[in-house]
Amino acid sequence: MTNKISRRKFLKVVAGSGVVGFGVMAAGCKGDPSGAQGWIPDQYQGKGDFPVNLKGRVAISQDNPSIERDDEKCILCGQCVEACKNVMGVYGNYPLPLKNEVACVGCGQCTIACPSGAITEKRNIQDVLAAIDDDSKHVVVQTAPATKVSLGEEFGMEPGASVGKKMVGALKEAGFDAVFDTCFSADLTIMEEASEFVHRLTKAKDEIPHLTSCCPGWVKYCEYFYPELMHNLSTCKSPQNMMGATIKSFYAEKKGIKPENIINVSIMPCTAKKFEVGREELQVDDQRDMDYVLTTRELAVLLKHKGIDLNTVAESEYDSVLGESTGAGKIFGATGGVTEAAVRTAYYFATGSNPPADLLSWQPVRGMKAVKEANATIPGVGTVNIAVCHGLENARQLLNGIKEHGSKWQFIEFMACPGGCIGGGGQPKSSVADIKQKRIAAIYKEDNSSAKRCSHDNTEIQSIYKEFYGKPLSEKAEKYLHTSFVNRHDRLF
Numbered sequence: 001m002t003n004k005i006s007r008r009k010f011l012k013v014v015a016g017s018g019v020v021g022f023g024v025m026a027a028g029c030k031g032d033p034s035g036a037q038g039w040i041p042d043q044y045q046g047k048g049d050f051p052v053n054l055k056g057r058v059a060i061s062q063d064n065p066s067i068e069r070d071d072e073k074c075i076l077c078g079q080c081v082e083a084c085k086n087v088m089g090v091y092g093n094y095p096l097p098l099k100n101e102v103a104c105v106g107c108g109q110c111t112i113a114c115p116s117g118a119i120t121e122k123r124n125i126q127d128v129l130a131a132i133d134d135d136s137k138h139v140v141v142q143t144a145p146a147t148k149v150s151l152g153e154e155f156g157m158e159p160g161a162s163v164g165k166k167m168v169g170a171l172k173e174a175g176f177d178a179v180f181d182t183c184f185s186a187d188l189t190i191m192e193e194a195s196e197f198v199h200r201l202t203k204a205k206d207e208i209p210h211l212t213s214c215c216p217g218w219v220k221y222c223e224y225f226y227p228e229l230m231h232n233l234s235t236c237k238s239p240q241n242m243m244g245a246t247i248k249s250f251y252a253e254k255k256g257i258k259p260e261n262i263i264n265v266s267i268m269p270c271t272a273k274k275f276e277v278g279r280e281e282l283q284v285d286d287q288r289d290m291d292y293v294l295t296t297r298e299l300a301v302l303l304k305h306k307g308i309d310l311n312t313v314a315e316s317e318y319d320s321v322l323g324e325s326t327g328a329g330k331i332f333g334a335t336g337g338v339t340e341a342a343v344r345t346a347y348y349f350a351t352g353s354n355p356p357a358d359l360l361s362w363q364p365v366r367g368m369k370a371v372k373e374a375n376a377t378i379p380g381v382g383t384v385n386i387a388v389c390h391g392l393e394n395a396r397q398l399l400n401g402i403k404e405h406g407s408k409w410q411f412i413e414f415m416a417c418p419g420g421c422i423g424g425g426g427q428p429k430s431s432v433a434d435i436k437q438k439r440i441a442a443i444y445k446e447d448n449s450s451a452k453r454c455s456h457d458n459t460e461i462q463s464i465y466k467e468f469y470g471k472p473l474s475e476k477a478e479k480y481l482h483t484s485f486v487n488r489h490d491r492l493f
Contacts, residue, residue: 060429066106066271073118080110089393107217108271108425115258132175146269146421149442154300156309160438165315178211184323185243185331187455194345195472214238216276217416244289245480270423295426297476324460327450335390335420336365344386370394390415
């Protein structure tokens with residue numbers, strides 16, 4: 001019987017032997033924080049002449065719903081630590097020992113940084129395949145805007161290739177009963193959030209600054225480290241869960257299907273969404289809004305398992321009732337997109353008119369700058385000062401400044417991942433230096449070519465309020481589309 005050498009013993013032996021080239025595998029981090037320029041950290045592009053420097057790794061609990069690690073693949077290179085600390089501001093920002101749980105916001109940036117494939121998303125592919133094969137279940141899937149400009153990379157297409165219609169065709173061929181567009185529920189989110197923001201500006205100023213809540217990684221980060229600001233979070237559910245709640249209520253009623261027989265699946269660029277679907281706060285009448293999340297990478301695996309090639313699959317349209325979207329819904333996938341979409345509709349709610357051209361191409365909130373600042377003058381409301389922040393280490397610095405000096409902004413958008421959803425932890429890995437910019441450019445191109453650019457102009461949105469929700473912030477809207485938050489601070493400190 002062959003004795004199996006442990007990973008740590010192997011690394012110790014090799015480190016002591018001076019084996020040429022091993023340094024490229026286990027070197028410490030150098031250069032920009034991992035994830036800044038593509039996914040491959042700088043040292044892995046080298047010739048292997050770096051000294052051996054084992055750096056350790058982040059802790060991942062067995063019950064983490066978002067990510068997991070294969071210990072046999074871990075090389076202790078420390079890239080997960082660098083991403084978690086320098087990019088996401090989690091590692092090292094809590095005392096040890098931990099009290100009740102292992103600190104993790106589920107963002108998955110460690111999966112992007114990991115060079116050996118040891119850390120991956122916690123896969124739900126088999127769960128979804130089983131649901132599709134269960135004739136007693138009506139399996140519905142929704143696709144997030146950032147996945148439409150990244151899935152093609154898994155099939156050899158150019159970065160930023162827009163494959164939305166091919167994606168719909170592939171999902172229908174894979175056996176899903178209905179395919180909806182998360183951009184629809186992004187428009188729904190804007191209807192609720194813009195209304196909530198205008199209400200806060202005029203009648204609930206103690207809840208200003210208004211902090212966005214559509215990013216589950218950021219929400220959990222706030223619950224961990226800044227619970228005193230939870231009352232500033234928008235109470236709006238994320239587009240994923242607004243869609244899920246609407247499917248199991250309005251859609252179920254319209255189709256005559258029992259909610260318990262519907263399986264809600266989403267295709268997301270994000271691993272934190274896997275945590276989000278399990279939150280107790282995201283249930284209505286004891287029904288979970290969502291059932292399963294597949295990352296962009298997981299969907300590629302599922303399609304290949306089914307023998308479906310995105311390059312050759314026929315294009316198809318999203319199903320109606322919950323399939324129409326505007327340019328505002330599409331730009332949710334980029335940092336600054338939620339803000340731009342919200343201001344377009346807030347302007348309309350305040351004035352009764354669509355915003356001027358400069359707010360339909362609002363350059364100050366676009367781009368990859370860590371914190372972007374802008375202001376918009378809305379008649380009847382005044383000048384609104386806005387900040388847009390992506391990357392949670394950047395959020396830490398911004399929030400610490402607010403705690404010390406107060407906020408000069410009335411509206412602040414936070415996205416956990418660099419670049420926003422297009423840089424999510426479930427996205428395809430790439431060594432292309434400007435991969436995030438290419439995906440963002442594709443999203444804005446879709447916005448520019450959209451016949452409708454504002455969420456309130458979405459015909460299906462207008463219909464769903466007329467038939468079901470009544471109006472934004474109505475009692476029924478509050479029941480299905482809004483949520484609450486949990487103070488997690490004492491679980492770490």
